Amino acid sequence: MRLRLALATAASLALALSACSSDVADDDGAEPASGASATPEGPWTFTDGSGEVVELAEVPTRIIAHAPAAAALISYGIRPVGIYGDESVDTDPNLDGVDLTGIEILGEEWGSIDVAKASTLDADLIVADWWPAEKAHSGLENSVKAKSKKLAELAPVVGPSQGGSILNLAEGYEDLAESLGADVENSQGAEDKAAFEKARDAFAAAMADKDLTALAVSPTADLLYAANPEFAPELLDFTEWGLQVVTPDAPDPDFPYWENLSWENADKYQPDVLLIDSRSFEEAKKTVAAQPTWTSIRAAEAGQLIEWPAFWLHTYADYADALTKLTADLADVDDTIGD
Amino acid sequence: MLLAGLVPVLAFLSVTQGSRDIALRDVLDAFGHFTQSSSVDDTVTVRLRVPRTILGLLVGAALGLAGTLLQGLTRNALADPGIMGVNAGAAFAVVGSITLLGVSGLAFHVAAAFVGALAATALVYTVGSLGRDGATPVKMALAGAAITAGLTAVTTGLLLTDLAAQQQYRFWQVGSLAGRYAPIVTGVAPFLLVGLVLALLCGRWLNALALGDDAARGLGVSLTRTRVATFLVVGLLCGAATAACGPIVFVGLVVPHVARFLCGPDYRWLLPYALVLGALLLLGADILGRVLGGTGELQVGVVLGILGAPFFVLLVRYARLAEL
Incomplete structure (x- = not known):
């Protein structure tokens, strides 16, 4: 429980960092939803942080993402259809400067996801960090309400693993975005890198x-x-x-x-x-x-x-x-x- | 007498022992040449351990006495500050001041907790005394339980919406003597001292109440006035104690039983015994927590729970406890 609390608050209490604004620019909404213009042919495979290989017949285009994962994907032009965060989208440092226009907000508090709303989004992939110590993805950990955990029944969940370096995550999301058809070379993400x-x-x-x-x-x-x-x-x-x-x-x-x-x-x-x-x-x-x-x-x-x-x-x-x-x-x- | 003799012994241990190893000579030295700019050992001894020791003794004595008063007043062997709404009121005030007013810092928590504890005590008494037969013990216990439940629900509701408040609250709600320095001690000490003196004067009233309402009235004791006065003293003692250290359970519950076991049911003896035992129990548990915690410390509330519960079970099982 203490572990859970610390991890949850870890992502959610970094209010003081608002000065560190991300420079992920607004693309004037010109980017097609989910980077669909370049969606490659299926089948699609991705190795999750847990080591499990997820295989789908088609490349997923309707993605629900945990807030930090969403910020990473958006920087590569992959726009999720829904996000859930550990705190209000207005205060989450991960979302500072990120354009959320047209994205459904499914949760703004750790451990609480509106699965009923999520189920109307017709999602084909859910993206969140994998926590090796807890063997769970962000937002779906053991102490989360059973009702919120049903999110995982809507679509496969993938994400890079938390680990010895922040770069595991940054590179992991880059790879994931590329597999989803993002033009990584010519993206905001490449400039960020x-x-x-x-x-x-x-x-x-x-x-x-x-x-x-x-x-x-x-x-x-x-x-x-x-x-x-x-x-x-x-x-x-x-x-x-x-x-x-x-x-x-x-x-x-x-x-x-x-x-x-x-x-x-x-x-x-x-x-x-x-x-x-x-x-x-x-x-x-x-x-x-x-x-x-x-x-x-x-x-x-x-x-x-x-x-x-x-x-x-x-x-x-x-x-x-x-x-x-x-x-x-x-x-x-x-x-x-x-x- | 023997018990009273243990107080200076524990106080000595409390100043000389702790999570930091300081040689006895350096401890004694610290008092000789202490100034603001002296060594870390001096700072720890004089500015950390001395206030902590004083606070431990005062709060322990206050909780022991308050528990005894409450058990006598309500004629309920399970009465302790917790069921009279004191902890719930203090917790509500602390959380409310963090979430609604946005104040933070230990000093604010102390002030808020004190006000909250007193307000809850007053509310419990008012609700408990509604109706024709006034503040009967059963009605007060029920009012305490009901108001505790109500306040706890609101507190939990506020906490759930505010993670930052949860962070601050969880340090307060364990019950600890750590991090309480001179300003807090001097802030609550007057309330505690006044409360302690008044509590010791309640012995004769409680003896009369113990005979039953009719007998007490027959002895010329005004039931209402006695109950109001005693309840005020309890509110003062528990409010100040809870404000300073957070909710500390168990001391108020177990000390009256041990005291009754040692000296019988006469409140004129019970109260001084409870005072000394409460002080010994709380400070002793705090010293244990400091010595056993490695480079950190175990909060006194945790130590009391871990060691106190089995001790109480043994006491109940193997000793013949005196009836109320």
Whole structure:
């Protein structure tokens, strides 16, 4: 249950990131529905994140997608007929700047999908991330209401797997879009990917000049949660590109996403910079102000706090924006503060 | 006497033990040269553990006393702050202030919870005293249960529509002494201290009530005035305790039974026993949670549930509990 809650809120609480707007442009509605102009001949096969190979006689054209998956597909010109999200489409960072004209909204709260409405859309494919730890697609996990889970009976469900890098998702949706007939080369998605590569190279170049260590945290009134990068793909990516994210040595065995630090032990790790969970960034700043031991972390004392885009990134466009912001935020950070 | 002697022992342990290892010498040192800019060990000792210890003792004493008062007042061995609508009222106020007013932060939660707890207590008493025969024990228990159910339903409804509020609420609703520092302690301590003193003065009334309504009236005790006054004290104690720490179950339920087991049914003895036992139980459970939690901590509400429940079952099974 705790696991479920965290994952659900992971995607749904990243309100503070509205500044990172995606630049997925409005295509003036000129794009034919579902990219149908280029729909290739069937049969169609796709290997789902679960490893299962889904085979259909025709290439699917009427797609229902989870919000982040929809954002990715739309960037390649594949327009779903319906979407369901974990929060309001107005606040979901994944949908920021995405044109939803003509798309049916089937759910705006985690665990709740209007299956009756979905059944009228005549869908032939459902697209959502696959969560290997829970062996389920987003929105269809164990603790979701049985009524909402009936969505899976309408059409086959596919999606790339969550895993060691955000790029698993970004590349997975690119492949999926291509199989559905998208002209990937000449899409917004291709521009996003180029922007992402540029942003990543700039990030890596900036990190190469420094010797930065970071700790990703989520502070609350009674405990300081230190994130375990093993379960936060963007943190593994940052480490790969030169920002050393600390791996806590004693994650909670029941909930290995975090090591729970009592405020007495706030100074256990001494990074150069603290990455603060974007889902509660503003709240966290107030919370830590009341904690006498917060400044026992030297990075906190030095004010080296930046926002960590936590657990929500899916697309090249959002990743490009997030990395550009991180690179800027990290530009003035002193790399001699931590151990 | 022996029990009272344990209080300083636990207080000492509470300041010296915790999830962070600090040598005894450094703990003692901390009090000698403490200033704002001193070491982390000093900060932890003086600014984290001392307020926490004081709060643990006060809240434990308050809950133990409130439970005893309620059980005497309602002549119901299962009465505890939870069934009188206190927790539900506080929870509703906290969630309402997050979702409807948009305020956040522990200090706001404390204020909201206090107001909510007092309002719920007043409401329970008002509803319970409707009708010709006034606030009888059964009617108050029923009013408490009904208002708890109603408030809980609204609280849940509000939470379901607001994930951000759920995040904040789940930390408050466990019941914890962690993260409560000097401002909160000094904020609720006056209410708790006044409540504790008033509660200790209720012994004679409760003895009279224990004989039954007619006998009490015969002894010259005004039933209505006694019930209103006692209920006010309970609201004050539970409201302040719940505000500071979140809903802490079990202390208010079990402490009166242990006290009755130790000293018999005379409330003039029961109340001081309950005060000391409540303080010992809550602080002891908190120390355990801190020591057993590794680099983190187990919330005191969790420890009480895990250790307290089997203990209570054993007590009920093998000891002859005194009748109310």
